[in-house]
Amino acid sequence: MQDHQEAMLKSLVAVAWADGRVDDGESEVLEALLAAFEIEGADADSIREYAKTQRGLEEIPLTDLSASDRRQLLQHAVILTYVDGEQSDEERTLLGQLTERLRIPADEAKELVEAAEKRAKRLLELT
Numbered sequence: 001m002q003d004h005q006e007a008m009l010k011s012l013v014a015v016a017w018a019d020g021r022v023d024d025g026e027s028e029v030l031e032a033l034l035a036a037f038e039i040e041g042a043d044a045d046s047i048r049e050y051a052k053t054q055r056g057l058e059e060i061p062l063t064d065l066s067a068s069d070r071r072q073l074l075q076h077a078v079i080l081t082y083v084d085g086e087q088s089d090e091e092r093t094l095l096g097q098l099t100e101r102l103r104i105p106a107d108e109a110k111e112l113v114e115a116a117e118k119r120a121k122r123l124l125e126l127t
Helices: 003-019 024-036 041-050 067-081 089-102 106-126
Strands: none
Touching: 003 024, 003 041, 003 067, 003 089, 024 041, 024 067, 067 089, 067 106, 089 106
């Protein structure tokens, strides 16, 4: 597993824990990303183990994420917050904190979040 992939997945684990729990849908998204990144075996197991414990944004290894990775992470995070059908206040707050930690300019972050929200809502309509 490459460093940026690990950083992305661990960051999304923190997002999944925003409301104090990781539900089945969030676990499925993490599993889908493991598959998309072609991460298997011990590397996949380490991420699954990592996800069993509540995590916070302070644990995000920012130095392992490029500018492009950070933007992609923000969009994945937005979609992840909608997996259970609605975005909680805790998840919205965490997304704001994530944007700050990722150092994405506010105007750009707003566009990224809006695009990801539209995508998430379309995905919800398909289920």
